[in-house]
Amino acid sequence: MLRLSMVCLLLFVFQLSITPARAFQDFREWEDRTGQFKFAGSFVSEEDDVVTxxxxxxxxxxxxxxxxxxxxxxxxxxxxxxxxxxxxxx
Structure with a gap:
């Protein structure tokens, strides 16, 4: 079990090391108007008042x-x- 956890951790670290920094640069916390719901993500687009x-x-x-x-x-x-x-x- 510990060995599997270590392998997963190493794969995760490796993935982060090869992912361009730009990919995480635009991530932020978004919030609904009530303040109850929060979402970590990046802006993709907005069209006809629908935000992706x-x-x-x-x-x-x-x-x-x-x-x-x-x-x-x-x-x-x-x-x-x-x-x-x-x-x-x-």
């Missing part, structure tokens, strides 16, 4: 923009603007 977030294992989730906290809604607008080259206020 990706967690560490690559699974993507969609949430309505107005279901996110105000802070996260502002962050989505900034990230969307960065991707498109627009001003975040538009």
């Amino acid at each position: 977030l990706r967690n560490v294992d690559g699974t993507e989730y969609e949430i309505l923009l107005d279901e996110l906290s105000l802070k996260d809604q502002i962050q989505v607008r900034r990230l969307r603007a960065q991707k498109s080259g627009d001003s975040p206020l538009t």
Whole structure:
């Protein structure tokens, strides 16, 4: 059992060492507007007020923009603007 745990740990460390740092750079904690639900992930896209977030294992989730906290809604607008080259206020 201990040997299996060590092998798993070594594989995990190896995976982290070959994963580009950029892959984890955009991960942050997202929160719904009630503050009850939190999600660690990165912004993928926003289209028609539906935000797509990706967690560490690559699974993507969609949430309505107005279901996110105000802070996260502002962050989505900034990230969307960065991707498109627009001003975040538009």
